[in-house]
Amino acid sequence: MAVAAAVNGGYLPSKFRRFTQPTVSQIRPTPPPLFISTNPNDVNPIHLRDLYTACNHSCHRFPKLNSEGRVEPVDIDKLRKALLHSYVVASVFTKPESVPDLAPENVSGSGLTGIGGDWIGKVVPVTPGNGELVGFGRAVSDSGLTAAIYDVMVIPSLRRRGIGRKIVQRILSILVNRDIYDIAALCSDQQKPFFGACGFGDDVLVSTTMMYTRSASTHSEDEQMVKCAGRQLLLVPSLRGNLKI
Structure with missing residues (x-):
């Protein structure tokens, strides 16, 4: 009875606090409906360049920055070559209405509205054709011994929903299924916790990446x-x- 009174009164003894539900700030938002493609032909290089820009991600080790700290746009011709020669490409698509940063005029372009409203568009599965590119990652490899993961990114408004981890997991599963286990990830100090959560750790040979x-x-x-x-x-x-x- 004393415990019930304490709970109803808003106070919970310390020995019972481990059973409390997580607060709203601790609950990670669930990702929207996604489609992950490993077909490079599903990636529009122009849309991918726009994703690089939205994520402020540069392919250069010494990127040029403007006065606002934004990196220069990726060269579209070099981006096409990078896609062509990447060993694994993972692209994530979702419905445009699931992207908070997307302009409203670009949301109603599915052409699936009509009698009954837009419910048809909501139940149709996400595809590269009707979806918006919101995540990307790729790997380069010698096709036999080693591979390295590059350019893992997710549009800022959909981060911290497990999408980046899905990208890395999809790339890893393909590499491992092809009998490639020596897999590296080129990342900054800020990205190390993310890749650590994906199963990466310090090199057992204590090697250091030099550029x-x-x-x-x-x-x-x-x-x-x-x-x-x-x-x-x-x-x-x-x-x-x-x-x-």
């Missing part, structure tokens, strides 16, 4: 200094000592 950031040079390291040249960091000869003309 090529300079042009070839015949000068020794102690005779060089770093210069910025666009996206690249170039090593140029030092000006130490006497200059001979």
Whole structure:
């Protein structure tokens, strides 16, 4: 009786608190109806470029930023080549009305409204033809030994709903089914918790990813200094000592 009175009065003893329901802020929103395609032909490169822009995602290690901190748009021709040569592509589509950031005038384009309202459009399954591209990820591989996952992204308004994890899981399942287990993920420090939740961890060989950031040079390291040249960091000869003309 004392416990019942405490609960009704809004107070719960500490030994009973572990049975409480999670708060609203702890409940992750469920994802909308999704269709995940691994067919590269389902991806429109222009729509994919727009997704890169919406996610502020760059393919460059040294991206150019504008005054608002936004990265430059992805080169559409290079993006087409990247799609063509990717070993695995995973694209996520959902109904346009499920995307909060989508402009209202773009929502009613299914052509399935009529007698009875838009209920037909709601029950029709999501396809790349009637859906909006809201997530993407890809992997490159030598087709036999190793693979690496790149460019995992989800439109900001639908993040934290498990969509990114579905993308990684789909890519991993395809790679593993093809007997490829040496799989890496190129990610930032901010992305490490996400990939950790997807099953990734530190390399058992304690290796460190190093990116090529300079042009070839015949000068020794102690005779060089770093210069910025666009996206690249170039090593140029030092000006130490006497200059001979």
